[in-house]
Amino acid sequence: KAGVTQTPRYLIKTRGQQVTLSCSPISGHRSVSWYQQTPGQGLQFLFEYFSETQRNKGNFPGRFSGRQFSNSRSEMNVSTLELGDSALYLCASSLLGTGNTIYFGEGSWLTVV
Amino acid sequence: DAKTTQPPSMDCAEGRAANLPCNHSTISGNEYVYWYRQIHSQGPQYIIHGLKNNETNEMASLIITEDRKSSTLILPHATLRDTAVYYCIVRLGSQGNLIFGKGTKLSVKP
Numbered sequence: 001k002a003g004v005t006q007t008p009r010y011l012i013k014t015r016g017q018q019v020t021l022s023c024s025p026i027s028g029h030r031s032v033s034w035y036q037q038t039p040g041q042g043l044q045f046l047f048e049y050f051s052e053t054q055r056n057k058g059n060f061p062g063r064f065s066g067r068q069f070s071n072s073r074s075e076m077n078v079s080t081l082e083l084g085d086s087a088l089y090l091c092a093s094s095l096l097g098t099g100n101t102i103y104f105g106e107g108s109w110l111t112v113v
Numbered sequence: 114d115a116k117t118t119q120p121p122s123m124d125c126a127e128g129r130a131a132n133l134p135c136n137h138s139t140i141s142g143n144e145y146v147y148w149y150r151q152i153h154s155q156g157p158q159y160i161i162h163g164l165k166n167n168e169t170n171e172m173a174s175l176i177i178t179e180d181r182k183s184s185t186l187i188l189p190h191a192t193l194r195d196t197a198v199y200y201c202i203v204r205l206g207s208q209g210n211l212i213f214g215k216g217t218k219l220s221v222k223p
Contacts, residue, residue, distance in 0.1 A: 033210050043213035056210055090156050099145055099164065102211060104156035
């Protein structure tokens with residue numbers, strides 16, 4: 001069974017640009033969540049989607065957005081990139097239910113120059 | 114904020130058991146204890162989780178105290194590949210996200 005797949009793995013963007021990251025969850029998983037990891041702030045929750053609806057959102061500015069498609073695949077977008085957005089962006093998926101397990105992808109490394 | 118407290122770092126000799134403690138004194142009755150680990154530059158890897166009873170799988174054992182205010186992750190025979198940051202997380206069963214603390218950096222030494 002394939003795991004959580006994230007693309008691209010590495011990318012470099014210029015300040016002011018925007019970026020879109022993609023995530024394919026484990027087959028059958030309908031809950032997808034996104035996290036940002038930086039050396040200073042650690043792993044922080046961005047948002048979670050289930051059945052194309054945002055269920056939960058972390059404390060990030062509106063430049064960070066996401067969406068989920070009918071096949072559960074998800075994308076996140078960061079507009080007007082800042083140097084501080086350089087980070088590892090992680091996607092995770094799970095079944096919805098009590099005591100379930102959340103599985104992570106390998107992440108997308110974003111460098112903003 | 115994370116609801117758990119872990120030591121920032123620990124060392125363990127290769128082949129010995131690694132016992133990683135975690136305090137979660139404010140845990141509520143319907144919250145689970147999850148353990149993940151992250152090897153440098155990779156996504157967090159699920160290890161184990163439990164609610165009240167002790168749990169064991171092929172990777173580790175999870176011992177939860179009777180009052181549920183603390184737990185211990187046990188790696189029975191640590192190898193160099195177990196060197197990683199280990200995160201203990203308390204999570205509501207139905208909650209879709211995880212709140213990570215700083216974790217414990219485990220160094221397994223030959």
